[in-house]
Structures are given as C-alpha cells and as structure tokens.
Amino acid sequence: MSLLNSKVSKIAWWEFRRFFKWKQELISIGLLVVIMAVSTGWGAISAVFEEQYTGAIYFEQRANPGEYEAPKDITLRDAGSMEIEKWKTKLPEDLDVVVMVHPDNTATLRVHKRDDWQDELTDSLQSYLQQLRVAALDLTDEQRTTLDSKPDVALDIAQVNTDETAAEDEGSSELGMFLGIGISVGVFTGFGLMMMSITAEKQQRVTEQLLTIISPREWMDGKIVGITLHSLKAMLFIGLFFGAIALLAASFSDEGSVSFTIDLFVLVASFVFVMLGLLMINAMLAGFSATIDDPNHSSRSSFMFIPLLPIFLCFSVVDSPDGTLAQIMSILPVSSFMMMPARLAQTDVAWWQIGLSLALLVVSLVWMRNVAARLFAMGIQFYGKEPSWKDIWHAIRG
Amino acid sequence: MNIQITNLTKRYKTVTAVDNISLTVNSGEIYALLGPNGAGKSSLVRMLVGLTQADEGSIEISNSNGPRPQLSPEDFAYLPEDRGLYQDRTILDNLGFIAELRGLDKSLAQQRIEQWLEYFDLSERKKEPMRQLSKGNQQKVQLIATLLHDPDLVILDEPFSGLDPVNQEHVMNVLTELKQRGKTVLLSAHQMALVERLADKMLLMSHGRALAQGTLAEIRATLQPQRVYRIECNAQMAQAHWHQHDGIVDVTEIDNDVVHVIVDPYVDVEQLWPQLNQQVPMRSFSPLQLGLHEMYLNTIEQNNNKSKDIQHELA
Known part of the structure; x- marks a missing residue:
C-alpha cells in the first residue's frame, strides 16, 4: 500500500490542520517579521537614536588640520591656541572633548569623564597619526605601497578522505550544529504532537468509529505524514528564526551582513535525509504512543525519549565529520538523517556511504511504519488498559 | 443485507464475553440486542464490524447479489458505545472529515450534513467546537456522522444512551424511516420499553448467553x-x-x-x-401482559435464584 493513498493524504492533511493554530502561527510569523525588520533597518534606527558628541581639535604644529575625519557621531571643529590655553584650566560644558595633536604625532584627549565613545575616537586618531608618521619617513613610493598593504597569508588545507582524494571544505561545523538544532526541534515537535494526537483520540473515544472506515495502517500512515509536515514546518520556522537572529546580530557587529553558500546537491540530499528520518522517527513515536492509554499515568511515556538519544550524541561529533564515530552515525538509521547532512555540508562523503545510509534509512522507515500499524491495531484491543511488554513484543514480531 | 451468526464465542482472559450465540438478521429488519451492562452486546457487535475476532463460530454476510466475504466500510455504518469526536474541532469539521474518509462527493456531503443538522436542530451551532455541545447534542452529531453515507446496514451500539426522551423519539423516528427505506438495522440497548416498540426481532442476553430471541410474541412465549x-x-x-x-x-x-x-x-x-x-x-x-422489561427482570431473577440454589447444593 502506498504511503500516500487518498485516505492517507486526507488523514495527513487533517492531522496537519488539527494542530495548525492560525493565531499561534500568526504570532510566530509576526515575531519573525519584527526581528527581520529590526535587523534590516537597524542602521537607520540606530542613526536616529545615536548620541552626537561635539568637540574641538588643535594641531600644535600642522598647517592643514582639516585633513582629519572624525567618526560620524563626533563633530570636531578646529580650535585656536588661545582657546586651548583657556580650556587647560576648565573644559567648557558645551564641549565633550578637546583633541590636542602634538608635534611628535601623538595626541591627548581632554574629556569630562570616561565613556565608550572615546575608544572609537582613539582608534580613529591612532590610524590617522600612524599615516602621518609613515608620511614623515623618507621612503620611496614602492616602500610606502608595501607598508600600506597587508601581507598575504594563504590557507592550505591538507585533508585526505577515504578515497584518498583531496578534499574541499564545503561548509563549517556551525552549519552542522545549526542543522542539528533544527532537526532536534523537528523531532521534539513530532514527539509532542504524536503523543497528543494518539492518546487524545483514545481519551476522546474517536478511535472505534474511525476504525470501521479506515485501516489501522492507513490511520497510522496519515498521522506519520501529517505530523512530519508539522516537524518540517517547525524546522523551517526555526531556520528562519535563527536566520533573522543572525541577521540581527550581524547588524550590531562590524560585518553588517551574514552569508554562506551551500551546494545544491548537499541541499537536496539533506532534505531527503531529514524528511525520511523525521518520517521514521515519527513512525517510531507513533508506535510508542499507540501502547500508551493515558500519558498522565503511564510510566511508558518516558521511553519515548529513547529515539532522541542518538540525535544528542550527534552533537558531540558534528565538528569532526571525518571521524570514525561520525561516519558510523551517518550510516545508522537512528542518527543518519542528522549526521549525513552535517557531514555533506562539511566534507566530501563517499558515494557508497551515502547510498548505504539512504538504503538503510528507507528500509527502517518501511519496517517502522509496519510496526507502528501493528502496535496501533494491537493497542486498540485493550479497552482502558495498556498492553504488556510481552504483548508489544508479539505485535512487533508480527 | 442479511446477517447469519452461528455459535459465536468470544473469550477474554477470565471471562466469556459472548457464549455460543446464534442469530439471523434479515434485510429490512430492525434487530435489537438487549441486556444490561456486561451482557456481551458490545462484544458481539465488535466482532460483527471486524474490530475483534471471534474465538469460535462464524459470521456470514449476504445481500441480493449473494454471500459476501466480509463487511466493507461502504456497506455499513457503526455507532460504537465507546464514542466521541474531535473535541477541539467544529461540528462541520468533524462531519466533513468523516464524509471525506467515506469518499463522499463534497457537494453531496455538504447537502446531507445540512439536512441532518436541520433535522436534529443543530444548524445554528455547526461552527461550534464539539466540546461546547451537551452530551446529548454530541451524541446527535455522532449519529449524523454514522449515517452520512446512507449505508445498507446500520449497526448502533446503545444509540439511546445519553439522550432525553424527545431526542430518543427523534432517533426512533430516524430508525423507523431507515427501515421503511429497506435498510437493515442492528442495535443494542438496555431501554427495553423503546426497543419493544421499535424492533422486529430481538435477542435478550445475560452474561454472554442468549436468554430468548425472536419476535416480541416469541420472547413472551419463552419468558412468560x-x-x-x-x-x-x-x-x-x-x-x-x-x-x-x-x-x-x-x-x-x-x-x-x-x-x-x-x-x-x-x-x-x-x-x-x-x-x-x-x-x-x-x-x-x-x-x-408483562412488558419486556419486567419479563427480563423476572428471568434474570429466576436465573440468579437457580444459580444460588446450585451453589448452595454444591456447598
């Protein structure tokens, strides 16, 4: 039976809509829009609220003082020697700073009190005075150019993969970590919704009537697909959210923008792995949930955390994509849907590893889906009580 | 749709829920399973609709075209005793979902939903979530969900429970109308006065066993x-x-x-x-002439006395 026949797709859509609350979604999207708007418009916003400082600059020896350009939030006018003499005893209230540039290309700042904005002015003056010092040296044009430009430092990465071909770093461990967080969010979303979906139906007594219309397998398949759509939606949202946060953080920093590139193959392969993995994990969670009658009184609820363990283990090896443990975890179905995309984003992965990992994931999904349907069919025979571990084992064996 | 049940038995670990029951339901009849809670009515119905499997005995289904291997979802409707719908979704959402799963055409489903809601005086409340309805109104919505696809066989487990007398009459009228349209109805109930007026044939059960079955006159001849x-x-x-x-x-x-x-x-x-x-x-x-209710109680009392006597003799 196809995973997406007509009834299954109807159930999947029903399950998706059942937990899709417009109000909450709009609040989340609104929050996201606000963060993105703030991050993109932060320059303009900060300019409005930026404090402006005024001061004066005095060159003890230079003839053309107008050359120095102060930071944009500081306005300096040229001062005369008489004013400087006067301000040595008392700095006027309308001036935040008086800059005195000495003949040896050093400077003194006279201020009312210490503040952060003075650091920016100090940096700016240091750069300017350094240029003056270089200009004062008796150098040829070639020497000046050499001094003005920074020396090259080449990055030579010597990496040998299993094919013993040269490897190229395609991403960073941050990307893998980011992916891991996204997948964790997807899995946790599935965990919560699947548990709620199945046990609430039992408590609301929906199960018996629907089972005369659809088979346990169709019902489970529909749930698995519907809840997986929610997991993917949660991942997409968290991705956009983190993106917006990164944009916001960058707008506060000197860099002002965030950018990373990702290969199309890596993107497509990652999507396939993540989707299959979420389907498999949600099938596993569906099977567990089907054996629980009342989540408030069942000791079995805690066992639903087991599928999450391999995902947490992945975090410890995500920055060593070519380590033995990372390679094993990228092939085992319980962790491959997180580890394989993380490796693909960071390093070259052998084709046989990708193929084996994908095949094992598909086989696990099919098996887990069948087990979930069998557990569900068995669970509904136990009116008001939970099946024993022995019953569960029999159902798993089919 | 005809149903022939022969020597059906269902055992759970320590209890025999249905003990060697045989019955025949003919097309166009209303057949009632009667008995108190725990008599085995729901267990019998669950086997009939395929939710559980019988340990012994057989169920044969046939219609005008001949025997059928089993009931298919299109053939029948089932209102379980253990029932409910999605509490956080509206009446329309719930009925729409069931209609979709039944494969009903959207416009036909909409038309039938409107008609049924009108009949049960629920049109005004169709956009309210189920949890805001009284138990009786929820029951009516559940009955609508059961009958939406207009099946040939209608199986209702305790359709009158939770309904006030006015709505019990509404349901009686619906069932009578179904019969007039040639549908077969099998229901279980413990409201014997209602069933006495409604059913063509009935089976009285106690502790999984048949006490009497047939028409009311036949039952009376057996029990009185x-x-x-x-x-x-x-x-x-x-x-x-x-x-x-x-x-x-x-x-x-x-x-x-x-x-x-x-x-x-x-x-x-x-x-x-x-x-x-x-x-x-x-x-x-x-x-x-004693009513079904009195006859049933007398019979149960006599059975209990008999078993007490047997226990006493054994002691």
Whole structure:
C-alpha cells in the first residue's frame, strides 16, 4: 500500500490542520517579521537614536588640520591656541572633548569623564597619526605601497578522505550544529504532537468509529505524514528564526551582513535525509504512543525519549565529520538523517556511504511504519488498559 | 443485507464475553440486542464490524447479489458505545472529515450534513467546537456522522444512551424511516420499553448467553409461559388462601384490593376461577401482559435464584 493513498493524504492533511493554530502561527510569523525588520533597518534606527558628541581639535604644529575625519557621531571643529590655553584650566560644558595633536604625532584627549565613545575616537586618531608618521619617513613610493598593504597569508588545507582524494571544505561545523538544532526541534515537535494526537483520540473515544472506515495502517500512515509536515514546518520556522537572529546580530557587529553558500546537491540530499528520518522517527513515536492509554499515568511515556538519544550524541561529533564515530552515525538509521547532512555540508562523503545510509534509512522507515500499524491495531484491543511488554513484543514480531 | 451468526464465542482472559450465540438478521429488519451492562452486546457487535475476532463460530454476510466475504466500510455504518469526536474541532469539521474518509462527493456531503443538522436542530451551532455541545447534542452529531453515507446496514451500539426522551423519539423516528427505506438495522440497548416498540426481532442476553430471541410474541412465549391475571379482591385473604392452591404459581399483593396471580400454563382457568371465587370473592379479573422489561427482570431473577440454589447444593 502506498504511503500516500487518498485516505492517507486526507488523514495527513487533517492531522496537519488539527494542530495548525492560525493565531499561534500568526504570532510566530509576526515575531519573525519584527526581528527581520529590526535587523534590516537597524542602521537607520540606530542613526536616529545615536548620541552626537561635539568637540574641538588643535594641531600644535600642522598647517592643514582639516585633513582629519572624525567618526560620524563626533563633530570636531578646529580650535585656536588661545582657546586651548583657556580650556587647560576648565573644559567648557558645551564641549565633550578637546583633541590636542602634538608635534611628535601623538595626541591627548581632554574629556569630562570616561565613556565608550572615546575608544572609537582613539582608534580613529591612532590610524590617522600612524599615516602621518609613515608620511614623515623618507621612503620611496614602492616602500610606502608595501607598508600600506597587508601581507598575504594563504590557507592550505591538507585533508585526505577515504578515497584518498583531496578534499574541499564545503561548509563549517556551525552549519552542522545549526542543522542539528533544527532537526532536534523537528523531532521534539513530532514527539509532542504524536503523543497528543494518539492518546487524545483514545481519551476522546474517536478511535472505534474511525476504525470501521479506515485501516489501522492507513490511520497510522496519515498521522506519520501529517505530523512530519508539522516537524518540517517547525524546522523551517526555526531556520528562519535563527536566520533573522543572525541577521540581527550581524547588524550590531562590524560585518553588517551574514552569508554562506551551500551546494545544491548537499541541499537536496539533506532534505531527503531529514524528511525520511523525521518520517521514521515519527513512525517510531507513533508506535510508542499507540501502547500508551493515558500519558498522565503511564510510566511508558518516558521511553519515548529513547529515539532522541542518538540525535544528542550527534552533537558531540558534528565538528569532526571525518571521524570514525561520525561516519558510523551517518550510516545508522537512528542518527543518519542528522549526521549525513552535517557531514555533506562539511566534507566530501563517499558515494557508497551515502547510498548505504539512504538504503538503510528507507528500509527502517518501511519496517517502522509496519510496526507502528501493528502496535496501533494491537493497542486498540485493550479497552482502558495498556498492553504488556510481552504483548508489544508479539505485535512487533508480527 | 442479511446477517447469519452461528455459535459465536468470544473469550477474554477470565471471562466469556459472548457464549455460543446464534442469530439471523434479515434485510429490512430492525434487530435489537438487549441486556444490561456486561451482557456481551458490545462484544458481539465488535466482532460483527471486524474490530475483534471471534474465538469460535462464524459470521456470514449476504445481500441480493449473494454471500459476501466480509463487511466493507461502504456497506455499513457503526455507532460504537465507546464514542466521541474531535473535541477541539467544529461540528462541520468533524462531519466533513468523516464524509471525506467515506469518499463522499463534497457537494453531496455538504447537502446531507445540512439536512441532518436541520433535522436534529443543530444548524445554528455547526461552527461550534464539539466540546461546547451537551452530551446529548454530541451524541446527535455522532449519529449524523454514522449515517452520512446512507449505508445498507446500520449497526448502533446503545444509540439511546445519553439522550432525553424527545431526542430518543427523534432517533426512533430516524430508525423507523431507515427501515421503511429497506435498510437493515442492528442495535443494542438496555431501554427495553423503546426497543419493544421499535424492533422486529430481538435477542435478550445475560452474561454472554442468549436468554430468548425472536419476535416480541416469541420472547413472551419463552419468558412468560405462565399466564398472569390482575384480580380485584381482598388482597390479604387472597394471599392467605390462594398461595397453596393447585395450579397457582404465585400471588403478589399490588394493593389492598388488587393482586397479580400467576397461573400454571397447564391449568384450565375456566375451572379454576369458581374454586378461587369460593375461597375469596372476586370482583373482577383480567389477563395481564408483562412488558419486556419486567419479563427480563423476572428471568434474570429466576436465573440468579437457580444459580444460588446450585451453589448452595454444591456447598
């Protein structure tokens, strides 16, 4: 039976809509829009609220003082020697700073009190005075150019993969970590919704009537697909959210923008792995949930955390994509849907590893889906009580 | 749609829920399974709709085209005893979902939903979540969900429970109309007065076993072989004198001037009345027919007494 026949797709859509609350979604999207708007418009916003400082600059020896350009939030006018003499005893209230540039290309700042904005002015003056010092040296044009430009430092990465071909770093461990967080969010979303979906139906007594219309397998398949759509939606949202946060953080920093590139193959392969993995994990969670009658009184609820363990283990090896443990975890179905995309984003992965990992994931999904349907069919025979571990084992064996 | 159940048995670990039950439901009939809670009605129904498997016995389904291997979802509708719908979704959402799963065309489904909601006076509330409805109204929505696809066979487990008398009548009318349209209805209930008016045939169950089955007259013949009479006389004297009289099974004092007398089926009452009248003068007498409810209770009581006697003898 196809995973997406007509009834299954109807159930999947029903399950998706059942937990899709417009109000909450709009609040989340609104929050996201606000963060993105703030991050993109932060320059303009900060300019409005930026404090402006005024001061004066005095060159003890230079003839053309107008050359120095102060930071944009500081306005300096040229001062005369008489004013400087006067301000040595008392700095006027309308001036935040008086800059005195000495003949040896050093400077003194006279201020009312210490503040952060003075650091920016100090940096700016240091750069300017350094240029003056270089200009004062008796150098040829070639020497000046050499001094003005920074020396090259080449990055030579010597990496040998299993094919013993040269490897190229395609991403960073941050990307893998980011992916891991996204997948964790997807899995946790599935965990919560699947548990709620199945046990609430039992408590609301929906199960018996629907089972005369659809088979346990169709019902489970529909749930698995519907809840997986929610997991993917949660991942997409968290991705956009983190993106917006990164944009916001960058707008506060000197860099002002965030950018990373990702290969199309890596993107497509990652999507396939993540989707299959979420389907498999949600099938596993569906099977567990089907054996629980009342989540408030069942000791079995805690066992639903087991599928999450391999995902947490992945975090410890995500920055060593070519380590033995990372390679094993990228092939085992319980962790491959997180580890394989993380490796693909960071390093070259052998084709046989990708193929084996994908095949094992598909086989696990099919098996887990069948087990979930069998557990569900068995669970509904136990009116008001939970099946024993022995019953569960029999159902798993089919 | 005809149903032939033969020697059906279902056992759970320590309990035999259904014990060697056989019955036949013919097309266009209303057949009722009667009995108190725990009698085995729901277990029997669950086997019929395929939710559980029988340990012994067989269920055969046939229609005008001949025998069918099993019931398919299109053929029948099932209202379980253990029922409910999605509480956080509206009436329309719930009914729309069921109609979709039934494969109904969208416009036809919409038309039928509107008609049924109108019938049960729920049109105004169709956009309200289920949790805001009373238990009775939720029950009506559930019944609509059951009947939406207009099946040939309707199986209803306790359709009257939770309904007030007015809505019980509504449901009775719906079932009568289904019968008139040639549909087969199998229902389980413990409201015997309602079923007495509605069902063509019935099966009375207790502890998984059949106590009696057939038409009301056939049931009466099985459960009430003795004749019961209402006699106006001095009740105290009647109790004192008639109790030991040959051919009298029991004398029950109803009030000072009325007694109910159960007469042995083999006695000729024309000869009995003068003898009784000699002992205690009778002002009037008339035959009395017990309702299904009383017959059932009497039978259960007799069965309980019998089993107590057996236990006593064994002890």
